[in-house]
Amino acid sequence: MAPSDPVHAHPAPRLRVGDSVLDVIGHTPLVRLRRFGCGIEPRLFAKLESTNPSGSMKDRAAVRMIEEAETAHRLRPGSTLIVATSGNMGLAMAMVCAVKGFRLICVVDPKISPVTERSLRLYGATVVKVYQRDQTGGYHLTRLDRIASLKAEHPGAVYLDQYDSPANVAAHQEATGPEILEALEGRVRAVALCAGTGGSSMGVARFFREHSPQTDIWLVDEFGSLALPGNHGAAARHLNGMGTSMPPANYDPATFADVIDHVAYVRAAEAIRAAVDLARSEGILAGGTGGAVLHVLRDRAAAAYGPDDNLVAVLPDHGSRYSDTQFEKEWLSVRGIDVPELFTDSHSETTP
Ligand SMILES: Cc1ncc(COP(=O)(O)O)c(C=O)c1O
Structure with a gap:
């Protein structure tokens, strides 16, 4: 194992003392996913935005x-x-x-x-x-x-309109993007992000287009969202935080195709199943939108990449936020979302 290999390096812990909680925003860790991504050739990493102080990116x-x-x-x-x-x-x-x-x-x-x-x-x-x-x-x-x-x-x-906000985009262009490229020492083949207001995806995509143009940007939205050019029309959506009922101004149509390489649509069941799989294979609880980006990277995108490629999924928040919704039996069944693996836990007790 070469110490300079970004995949195997053990970075020194960064201990920070903030003057307020606002000083400890960002610098979120990347984690290599070995079991979740087993069976695919490229290396899969998750950027854990849940480690921000209010719990999300x-x-x-x-x-x-x-x-x-x-x-x-x-x-x-x-x-x-x-x-x-x-x-x-x-x-x-x-x-x-x-x-x-x-x-x-x-x-x-x-x-x-x-x-x-x-x-x-x-x-x-x-x-x-x-x-x-x-x-x-x-x-x-x-x-x-x-x-x-x-x-x-x-x-x-x-x-403050987060859907039409250069500051929202700039925050990710100037911090989230550079953190990813720096953590993997400049070797990032693809990054997958969620579609919502467009802040995180357009910011990170613009950064990579400028500083690492060979990196592919995958943008993931839920079927039924009207956020992106070429959407499939309005329909019920279930993944809190992903998708919109109108195209946000942050997705400037004039530059969208210059910075976004691939758009992928997912269904809630695919996203939530991937989040459950992540929790059980890696011990990482992510919300359904994090599951959505990982589903796309592992099950759709990975085949296009090789063993030396680093693929990064940005996971927006923590799964515990959704224990009463996306990961709850009644909530899923009312919406017709089928996640059988959530209820076939061989370890669960059957008596109170
Ligand atoms: C859980 C979650 N995922 C994804 C997104 C989409 O991110 P953005 O608004 O930066 O496009 C949001 C935004 O609210 C979110 O809360």
Whole structure:
């Protein structure tokens, strides 16, 4: 084993002391997946964004968006911020607002996981939930209507739109992308990311196009999402955080094809099965969107790559967030999502 081989190197632990929790955002680890990826030729790595302090990759974007608004004098001490969120951006902004003394109103929809909703309140955020589906079958357009009325109710409140945010993209272009390339010492054959607001995928993709143009970027969305050019039309979606009911401005159609090499659509069952497989083979709990990117890398993309290729999946958050939803029997069965492996655990006790 060559010490210089990035796959086998044991990096010295990086101990950081932050002045606040905001100082310890980012620098998330990559983990080689040996058992999950067994049977495929290329080397598979997972970047664990759940190790960010509020538990997801959104910490990077939240602090950047809020600090840019502060610099532009849009926020003053005691200001109220409004955000539309599937959960993770709300948690990340709630963390930042707690540190900086801003009030936060999170506009959410019924797809939010109960544990995330409780955590938002724990951080001191106000949660406003919309229940009416919009004409695409999603909730985003209803959330935008509610934001308009909240802005009228709270004069001076600032809506930070993560779907149309150069700061959201820049946070990943300047940190997440470089961290991946640096960790693998410049040898990254492909990176797979989730489609949502476009912040993480467009940011990482732009970084790689500039600094490692030979790296393929795989963008993964759920069937039924309207986020990306060439989508298959609106339908019910189940993976919290992935997909949108309208194309986010962050996916600038003029540059999309220049930075994204492959788009892959998944069904919730494929994604959740991969997340279960990851938990049991590697001891890593990831949410369903992390399962989605891993499913695509291992089961669809890997065949195109060889044994010297490093493939990286960015896993947005932790699976424990979804123990009452994506990994719960009743929740799955009501939605017709078939994940039999979740309920065939030979180790489980049958008596209370
Ligand atoms: C769990 C999860 N996965 C994927 C995404 C999509 O990431 P992005 O908004 O950077 O496109 C999000 C965004 O909310 C998320 O919360």
